[in-house]
Amino acid sequence: MRPIKFNESNVIFAEGQPQYKSLPACKSFDGVVTTCWKLTFLERFKILFTGKLWLRVLTFNEPLQPLLLSAHKLFLNDHPNMIGATIVGKSKKINEKDLIKFREDMGELIKGGKK
Numbered sequence: 638m639r640p641i642k643f644n645e646s647n648v649i650f651a652e653g654q655p656q657y658k659s660l661p662a663c664k665s666f667d668g669v670v671t672t673c674w675k676l677t678f679l680e681r682f683k684i685l686f687t688g689k690l691w692l693r694v695l696t697f698n699e700p701l702q703p704l705l706l707s708a709h710k711l712f713l714n715d716h717p718n719m720i721g722a723t724i725v726g727k728s729k730k731i732n733e734k735d736l737i738k739f740r741e742d743m744g745e746l747i748k749g750g751k752k
Contacts, residue, residue: 638674638675638676638677638680639658639674639675640658640659640660640661640662640672640673640674640675641661641673641674641675642661642673643661643663643673643710645663645671646661646662646663647662647663647664648661648662648663648664649661649662650662660672661673671711673710690706692704692706
């Protein structure tokens with residue numbers, strides 16, 4: 638899996654830092670950062686059959702920030718509530734039930750209750 642540049646990319650994090658891979662991203666005025674990742678054929682195959690995707694975040698012992706993994710290209714208009722987020726090219730609103738579940742899961746994760 639590797640981060641890839643996309644049309645809305647407007648910043649590259651860790652550029653010129655050999656200890657990290659460069660991370661193309663779109664950073665909005667309110668601090669929302671969106672990245673895009675390309676999976677290898679083997680990774681796509683594994684996710685297809687296991688249904689699992691793992692995430693590791695270096696927090697440097699700072700509070701964990703909310704995260705959102707998606708198979709859709711998202712524009713988050715009014716983060717952190719994420720109401721009004723739209724899927725690019727589909728003008729589809731994020732399902733409120735999924736949003737509530739996401740918020741609950743993030744709350745549990747931040748409290749350390751969910752693994």
